[in-house]
Amino acid sequence: MSSFNIDDTILSQYGASKRIKRLLRGFDELIKPDADIKLFYDNVLNILTARGVGLDVWGIIIGISRNIQVSSTPSNTDFFGFNGSGYNVFGVSPFYNTQSGSGTITLADNAYRELLLIKAAANISRTDAASLTSLMERLYADRGDFYIVEAGLMKFNYIFGFYLEPFELALALRRDLPPKPAGVSYTVYQIDIANTFGFAGSNMQPFNQGVFNPISGQ
Numbered sequence: 001m002s003s004f005n006i007d008d009t010i011l012s013q014y015g016a017s018k019r020i021k022r023l024l025r026g027f028d029e030l031i032k033p034d035a036d037i038k039l040f041y042d043n044v045l046n047i048l049t050a051r052g053v054g055l056d057v058w059g060i061i062i063g064i065s066r067n068i069q070v071s072s073t074p075s076n077t078d079f080f081g082f083n084g085s086g087y088n089v090f091g092v093s094p095f096y097n098t099q100s101g102s103g104t105i106t107l108a109d110n111a112y113r114e115l116l117l118i119k120a121a122a123n124i125s126r127t128d129a130a131s132l133t134s135l136m137e138r139l140y141a142d143r144g145d146f147y148i149v150e151a152g153l154m155k156f157n158y159i160f161g162f163y164l165e166p167f168e169l170a171l172a173l174r175r176d177l178p179p180k181p182a183g184v185s186y187t188v189y190q191i192d193i194a195n196t197f198g199f200a201g202s203n204m205q206p207f208n209q210g211v212f213n214p215i216s217g218q
Contacts, residue, residue, distance in 0.1 A: 004028075047116060051109045055116065064119045064177070066112040067104050068170050105167055114139065115171065122179040132179065140168065151187065156180075159189045 006028040007021070014020045031037075044054035059065055107115060118139050125131050129148045136146050136158065145161035164172060171177060172188050180186055 047113065047120075050113070055109055055112050058116050059112070062116055062120050062123065064115065066107045066115075068107065068167060068174075069104055107167070111167075115177075119177055122177055125179050127179050127181040127184075135179070136172075139171070140164075154184050155186070156184065157187050157189055159191065161191055163190050164188075 006024050010021060010024065042049045043052070044050055044057060047055075047058050050058060056066065118135055121135055125135060133146065133148055140146060140160070140162075143160075143162050147157075147159040147161075149157045149159060151157045158172065160172075169188070169190075
């Protein structure tokens with residue numbers, strides 16, 4: 001016999017209502033809540049443990065889907081290059097084309113949960129530099145340095161000290177994530193510090209050890 005008593009959950013102001021108590025007792029008999037309520041809470045109501053459809057419900061509430069558009073990255077063998085470059089020879093592939101394709105990927109539960117938490121914070125967060133930095137550091141935790149730099153009137157730059165995965169870049173370029181002050185635009189820059197040339201004091205690589213950064217702002 002269940003230890004759960006539906007009458008214990010009824011507010012005293014409704015304790016004398018026979019109709020409300022009858023409805024609740026009937027509901028109690030139908031769903032057997034002592035097991036199902038916990039299951040519902042864990043899989044749907046609690047965003048920290050929700051999964052599958054539960055996270056999709058949260059996505060509707062927060063306003064962001066687990067399906068995101070990403071740009072495809074072509075492999076080195078797709079283009080022409082000189083001997084030793086790892087690219088293809090004459091007559092095999094075209095010159096490099098910066099216009100890559102795009103596609104849709106579906107985030108797994110763990111990645112989607114983190115996105116939902118960031119988007120939820122973005123919906124209510126302040127849009128000062130400290131708050132923006134905190135949100136981005138949480139989204140890309142343990143990946144490297146991150147900076148916000150003022151880039152002129154009503155503009156700023158997000159500078160990542162590492163290369164983003166295609167789906168991460170797609171998230172960073174969403175204009176609803178991260179938050180920004182009204183009327184302010186931003187550009188995303190990526191710098192692989194460990195493999196990029198830089199002058200003394202930059203913590204980048206010296207001459208003959210790193211290449212110039214090939215990633216432009218997006």
